[in-house]
């Protein structure tokens with residue numbers, strides 16, 4: 356089981372974000388588990404190079420899961436077999452049944468799977484049977500209304516024992532607040548392990564939930580952008596009752612380290628991929644918008660570092 360009894364902190368799967376470098380940085384700052392962005396099951400069975408590249412896992416990753424999306428049971432089964440045969444250093448395979456992106460929904464995958472729970476149950480049961488790695492499932496609280504009890508029942512019947520619930524409906528997308536009222540209903544459920552997702556974006560909020568619901572696990576997505584330190588902050592707050600924010604020196608050290616990982620994994624393209632992260636890291640610092648705009652126009656790693664150093668010294 357990839358979830359142990361302690362309250363694991365998990366880096367959320369985020370398309371275009373939860374890549375090797377960001378997962379590694381998050382582990383360095385206290386994440387216990389990380390999930391890849393969603394990977395197209397059909398792309399895997401068709402041998403798409405781009406899809407395969409999303410499945411890369413670094414040797415130094417400690418507890419990573421691969422997330423798959425798709426809607427065809429046979430394709431999902433084959434994709435799970437491919438993942439298992441690839442002997443990757445992974446701990447679990449997560450099935451995406453929550454993505455609200457139009458393209459994904461139109462294809463019957465992601466959140467669309469919540470429209471037919473019998474089918475979801477059969478799919479999960481089928482992939483579980485061919486997998487020698489634990490299987491989990493990530494869902495929303497419903498498709499267009501809250502049907503989380505039925506969703507959990509279907510997943511339970513499939514034999515899958517780990518579920519991540521993002522407290523919004525698929526229709527909601529990212530609008531409104533994440534409704535965490537579902538947590539109470541499953542507080543006494545000993546059969547399943549639950550991971551809570553949605554708007555847990557401060558250490559205080561995380562610890563409030565963890566104190567109240569010690570059996571649940573916490574997933575952090577947007578709260579970790581430019582702030583992978585959040586995992587350590589949560590652990591410090593839980594342990595000591597307080598946490599110290601990283602200072603400017605530590606922040607810039609982390610940006611440089613993250614940047615190095617980016618170049619290691621993606622070569623020169625890492626310069627482009629790193630831009631959004633730098634924007635997130637710099638958010639809220641004086642005159643950071645100017646620096647961000649400048650960096651977004653630079654194509655060379657050494658020139659970006661020079662600009663960061665200049666800013667850091669001032």
Ligand SMILES: Cc1cc2nc3c(=O)[nH]c(=O)nc-3n(C[C@H](O)[C@H](O)[C@H](O)COP(=O)(O)O)c2cc1C
Pocket residue numbers: 367368369370371372391392393422451453454493521552553554555556574575576577578
């Ligand atoms: C940019 C972005 C990409 C995402 N990509 C995925 C994905 O590939 N698979 C998935 O299950 N959820 C995805 N999510 C949803 C997150 O995993 C998470 O459930 C959601 O953002 C709510 O948590 P948060 O408020 O902590 O961000 C994505 C979210 C964002 C913001």
